[in-house]
Amino acid sequence: MSENRSLEGRIAVITGASAGIGHAIAHHLASLGAAVVLNARRESKLQTLSDEINSQYGQFEGKPRAIVAAGDAADESVVESMLQSAAEHFRAEPDLIVVNAGRGLNGSVMTSDIGEWEEMVRTNLIGAALLIRKGGLRLVALQESREWPTKAADLVVLGSTVGRHISPFSSMYGSTKFAVNSLAEAARREIGPKGVRVTLIEPGIVRSEFQEVAGYDEAKFSELMDKYSPVLEPEDIARGIGFVCSQPAGVHFCGLMIRGTRQDYP
Numbered sequence: 289m290s291e292n293r294s295l296e297g298r299i300a301v302i303t304g305a306s307a308g309i310g311h312a313i314a315h316h317l318a319s320l321g322a323a324v325v326l327n328a329r330r331e332s333k334l335q336t337l338s339d340e341i342n343s344q345y346g347q348f349e350g351k352p353r354a355i356v357a358a359g360d361a362a363d364e365s366v367v368e369s370m371l372q373s374a375a376e377h378f379r380a381e382p383d384l385i386v387v388n389a390g391r392g393l394n395g396s397v398m399t400s401d402i403g404e405w406e407e408m409v410r411t412n413l414i415g416a417a418l419l420i421r422k423g424g425l426r427l428v429a430l431q432e433s434r435e436w437p438t439k440a441a442d443l444v445v446l447g448s449t450v451g452r453h454i455s456p457f458s459s460m461y462g463s464t465k466f467a468v469n470s471l472a473e474a475a476r477r478e479i480g481p482k483g484v485r486v487t488l489i490e491p492g493i494v495r496s497e498f499q500e501v502a503g504y505d506e507a508k509f510s511e512l513m514d515k516y517s518p519v520l521e522p523e524d525i526a527r528g529i530g531f532v533c534s535q536p537a538g539v540h541f542c543g544l545m546i547r548g549t550r551q552d553y554p
């Protein structure tokens with residue numbers, strides 16, 4: 289168990305926790321003392337992760353530390369039920385919400401598969417917007433019920449470096465991240481004054497299932513990996529999120545761009 293218990297007592301909800309960055313975030317936040325609600329579509333992977341967390345990091349206030357809330361994060365009723373199951377299981381409102389579920393897509397507006405556009409936009413944009421809204425409103429209500437600024441409330445949103453720097457190589461995916469980046473900053477301006485930290489995390493290239501799901505050309509991608517090596521691992525992003533959320537309630541690192549040292553672009 290980690291010596292650092294900077295998130296002791298916090299209750300986190302994490303979408304896209306069955307793989308990659310979300311999986312690493314769940315482990316790391318639990319190692320810092322948080323309880324975790326795990327969402328993704330593949331329930332069996334979430335069950336394995338929750339068993340691992342429950343056996344490695346012990347109970348949370350007498351209850352299993354990790355619970356599963358499986359389903360499509362772009363479905364409004366799934367978003368409601370993941371937030372509600374956190375409140376019901378732990379008998380307290382979640383106070384750390386990570387908007388992470390998402391997928392990539394190989395190619396530009398000219399070359400990417402049109403048949404994949406709708407699902408990607410639905411997951412990356414509509415799903416993110418639903419959780420920013422429903423999670424954000426619950427965090428505001430939580431902060432209004434507390435004395436400020438004793439306790440922090442966090443909404444952490446996964447954007448991307450391609451949501452800030454245009455990459456013709458994956459411009460359809462990048463357009464969804466430009467949208468997410470702007471929603472996160474807009475939400476920060478709207479609910480930051482109510483005591484909720486909305487933090488945009490912008491990773492560069494991270495080795496995960498992302499590349500396979502996006503349908504990247506393996507040979508081209510491995511050339512890029514060689515050029516930028518070593519690229520980031522999901523745990524590198526998770527540590528950044530742990531750091532941001534562990535700050536005192538009145539301190540906000542509003543955004544974090546994380547690249548492998550040799551990644552010059554995007």
Ligand SMILES: NC(=O)c1ccc[n+]([C@@H]2O[C@H](COP(=O)([O-])OP(=O)(O)OC[C@H]3O[C@@H](n4cnc5c(N)ncnc54)[C@H](OP(=O)(O)O)[C@@H]3O)[C@@H](O)[C@H]2O)c1
Binds near residue numbers: 391
């Ligand atoms: N990897 C990178 O280079 C990189 C760089 C910048 C930003 N990002 C962003 O970081 C986030 C995580 O990416 P990753 O690298 O960890 O990718 P990953 O390894 O492919 O993991 C994606 C996760 O999202 C879940 N997911 C996908 N669609 C979902 C849906 N509709 N509902 C619920 N869960 C869903 C997947 O689980 P199920 O299939 O089980 O649902 C999986 O757990 C994404 O938002 C991505 O855009 C990644």
